[in-house]
Amino acid sequence: MVNTSVPSTASTPSLPPSDSRERVSTFLKQLQDQICQGLEQLDGAGKFQEDSWQREEGGGGRSRVIKAGGVFEQGGVNFSEVWGKDLPPSILVQRPEAAGHGFYATGTSMVLHPRNPYVPTVHLNYRYFEAGPVWWFGGGIDLTPYYPFVEDVVQFHQTLKDACDAHHPEYYPTFKRWCDEYFYLKHRQETRGVGGIFFDYQDGKLGKLYHGPDAQGPAAQYSNSVGDVGPRSWEDLFAFVQTCGNAFLPAYGPIVERRQGTEWGDRERQFQLYRRGRYVEFNLIYDRGTIFGLQTNGRTESILMSLPPLVRWEYSYQPEPGTREAALYETFLKPQDWLSGSYSQPAS
């Protein structure tokens, strides 16, 4: 199916199996199916519409969008599988060994924008690359609430920690910190939300979990604390990514069920629309997936499917002290160790 230039022997742990591309893309398509089914059940009214598309330089994908649903004002779940001659410069800086080689990339990504401001926005992306002598997995999942509940944040993180712990005890603490670093809006000095997990360039062979220069904000202090965990095989990492993908519905579904009935009014709506602006800023200024897609002539409508249906900007907005809006900034938009019980509490 795919014109490969990657050696397919599996004689050392650092090489992928000969059917690596098919196995990963099959899983990522199943993940898209599973997530869309689960979300339609949660939504109760909306249905996903699918567009299949082909990319001129090689590959294609299937984009699924839900609009004006019972819970989701808009949501997109996108699967893509692309190949071509050269990776874009933004990736070659990180993986110079890939220069001059053809590449293969597959991924499933998702962003949901619920209507009720008490239901958080959520993002998921898992992806796999091969290019000449190198391959790697990347991805993660993170939660962006507007009016957060500590209970929801703890449950979300605990579900991700359980998924990580099934594979390596260092995964959750490392990838939780990496998430805090990556989803950081430097120009606002805010995290995007309450985080989750994020990792990139996981090829197992370096024996280090963290080796990306993502540190931008207050979480940058963590970077030096990540140790050597020993080599992990392609199979180890693929199994881990599958567990992570399958953890999405258990992590997010209960939050939707708890909050979708909460009453809200214009105040909550206006704040939600305003905060959605941060999502746009992050995706267009910093997001690696967006930049990769635009640089590789991806399908623009699928790449920008993550942008919210309605957004507000307000010059010099600041929440009034003591309000629930202020609590979001004070407590939730900075890195916290949500599972330690020692996070700073919102003012009551």
Place this chain on the structure above:
Amino acid sequence: MVNTSVPSTASTPSLPPSDSRERVSTFLKQLQDQICQGLEQLDGAGKFQEDSWQREEGGGGRSRVIKAGGVFEQGGVNFSEVWGKDLPPSILVQRPEAAGHGFYATGTSMVLHPRNPYVPTVHLNYRYFEAGPVWWFGGGIDLTPYYPFVEDVVQFHQTLKDACDAHHPEYYPTFKRWCDEYFYLKHRQETRGVGGIFFDYQDGKLGKLYHGPDAQGPAAQYSNSVGDVGPRSWEDLFAFVQTCGNAFLPAYGPIVERRQGTEWGDRERQFQLYRRGRYVEFNLIYDRGTIFGLQTNGRTESILMSLPPLVRWEYSYQPEPGTREAALYETFLKPQDWLSGSYSQPAS
């Protein structure tokens, strides 16, 4: 006032006068005053509110915002004057001679988002840099209509051409083309609007008007046609920038007066909100001023003041053939020679 590291002798035409910074910044502040006064008159109801700010690394500015006016849903006119140790990488790529030198930068920029979808959005920016052995002027003005009228587009361009022609016959054709190239959304294959003029790195000494690698879209074909115009002095270029700045109100004001009374409904409003999304995409993905501001730790609220107050994204939107919305795409979102009388006409 400013700690200069630039030689201040004016013995050759390529050196600025000793009071260059004061003269340019004084003009740019006056331009801000003139524009704000003119816009308040046009608006009839709204008034600009000013925030003065200081930048820790050196410099500061004054940001003026009009909100919920009679004509302008939101508009910002920003003056800034900053200095520091190093120019950001995005500029040093273009001006390697500036590396290792302190820099000085001053500019006035403006974006207006009218409420009536028949009144176009407009953007202006004029700026001046000094860094070690180099100095340059840059800037321009461009118009982004939602429901355009050829008459308005021609009048806008004619006013800019008159301003340019007073200084050099090659300025308008060159800077008009540069504008088409620069304000181009590659990922959409659309110009941002109907253009205007744009130039950057005008230091006079190369004797060429065009030497920026901006060509991205259909206008890229023009680049090779730009010839050598001979050297121009600092005084020549400063006089030209003043004429351009002063041309803004005559170029834009009559359009507001002609269109602000046109009745509009939900259809026009929804299309306007959707098209505003392109403005956000351009500013966050491509705009040199935005990237410069964020990279130099500028004041975020002033930099992002250009973002519209309310914006809509809609997955896979396409205008229906034969509608006025389709005419925008077919006729106005591609480079055209508006003053030749030979542009392609909108379908009637």
